[in-house]
Amino acid sequence: MKILGFNGSPKRDRSDTMHITRAFLEGMKEAAPQDIHIIDVIDRHIEYCTGCFACKRNGGTCIHDDDMKGILEEILASDLLLFSFPLYSYGMPAPLKALLDRTMPLSSLAMRRVGDRYEHVGQADFSHLRYLMICGCGFPNSKHNFEPAVMQFRLCFPCDHTIITVPESPMFNAPEAAVVTVPRLGLVRQAGAQYAKTGAIDAALLSEIGSPMIPEEQYAAIVNGGV
Numbered sequence: 001m002k003i004l005g006f007n008g009s010p011k012r013d014r015s016d017t018m019h020i021t022r023a024f025l026e027g028m029k030e031a032a033p034q035d036i037h038i039i040d041v042i043d044r045h046i047e048y049c050t051g052c053f054a055c056k057r058n059g060g061t062c063i064h065d066d067d068m069k070g071i072l073e074e075i076l077a078s079d080l081l082l083f084s085f086p087l088y089s090y091g092m093p094a095p096l097k098a099l100l101d102r103t104m105p106l107s108s109l110a111m112r113r114v115g116d117r118y119e120h121v122g123q124a125d126f127s128h129l130r131y132l133m134i135c136g137c138g139f140p141n142s143k144h145n146f147e148p149a150v151m152q153f154r155l156c157f158p159c160d161h162t163i164i165t166v167p168e169s170p171m172f173n174a175p176e177a178a179v180v181t182v183p184r185l186g187l188v189r190q191a192g193a194q195y196a197k198t199g200a201i202d203a204a205l206l207s208e209i210g211s212p213m214i215p216e217e218q219y220a221a222i223v224n225g226g227v
Contacts, residue, residue, distance in 0.1 A: 001028075001196070004078040005038040008085030008096030012040045017136035019172035020164070021084040023185040024134060027192025034196070039071070041095045046071075048098055055105035060123050068102045075103070080130045083153070086169065087137035090148040100156065114158075130199070131157035136169025138223070140216035162201060164191070165210050168219050180213040 003025070009015030028034050047064040055062045062068065075081060085096050092100065107120035133153045139145050146165040153163060171177040172185070187209050191201045212219065 001032070001079045002035045002077065003028075003037070003080045003082055004074055005036065005082035005084060006096060006099060007038055007040045008083065008093045010042045010093060010095065012042065014173070015084070015086060016138075016169040016172050017084050017086050017134060017166075019181075019185065020136055020166055020169065020188055021082065021134045023188040024164070024192035024195075025082075027189035027194075028196040029192075030189070031193040031196035037074070041093075041099055044068075044071070044095075044099075046095065046098050046102060049101040049104060053104075053109060056107065056109040056120075056123070060105035062102065062105055064102075068099070071099065072103065072105060075106075075129075076124055076126060079128065080132060081157075082132045082134065084134045087135055087145060087149060090145065091152065092149065119158075130160040131162070132195075133161070133163045134166075135164070136166045136172070138170050139167055140212055140219040142167050142210055160199075162195065164188075164201075164206065167210070168213050170223075171213060171219075177213075184209065184213055 005021065005025075007015060007018055007021070009017060025034065025036055029036075044067040046068050047066050050063070052063060060072075083092075083096065085092050088094070091097065106122060106124045106126060108123045110121040111118045112121055131153070133150075135146060135149055137145050142165055145167070150163055150165065154161060166184075172181050174181075187205065191205055191209060194201050194205070
């Protein structure tokens with residue numbers, strides 16, 4: 001499988017969430033060979049979308065001459081798009097959101113009804129793509145934290161999407177937390193292997209991965225003690 005990953009964290013390899021993503025990809029590679037390319041979005045030149053819609057009128061050519069043209073070509077040549085990012089203000093970090101906005105050349109101004117909503121008609125064939133979101137946050141639980149990012153991802157990629165959310169993710173960068181983080185990353189590797197074999201992850205496994213690693217009150221006390 002050809003996997004194109006977008007690391008949305010400005011911390012690059014030091015990202016808390018990338019610990020989760022790397023474990024997932026390790027699990028995928030254990031199940032079958034994978035062709036993986038990870039892009040640190042913060043290092044790419046991606047201008048902001050101006051909403052001019054020129055790309056939707058002229059066959060997909062954007063007014064900006066930057067790195068996005070090559071990224072769009074790589075997207076269309078991939079099988080799986082992996083979005084790895086920490087939760088920022090209940091959504092994506094700005095560099096990754098800029099990249100997502102600039103995928104507009106893939107669709108036209110024309111609309112069609114799909115179920116109870118309307119979608120833009122594609123200018124390129126990306127029907128083969130699958131989508132994976134891996135998101136970590138620094139809060140001690142998932143409730144009332146991930147919902148906006150999850151909803152945006154589902155609306156942007158309504159078909160063939162898989163979503164993994166993990167609270168308490170700063171613990172993955174804390175060596176002293178290995179007693180709980182190592183087993184959790186083991187579950188993530190298991191999920192990656194499962195996904196590579198079947199294209200899906202068992203709901204019970206997803207729930208376990210997304211649960212707090214230590215009691216919420218204990219985590220909050222640790223964080224507050226370092227403030």
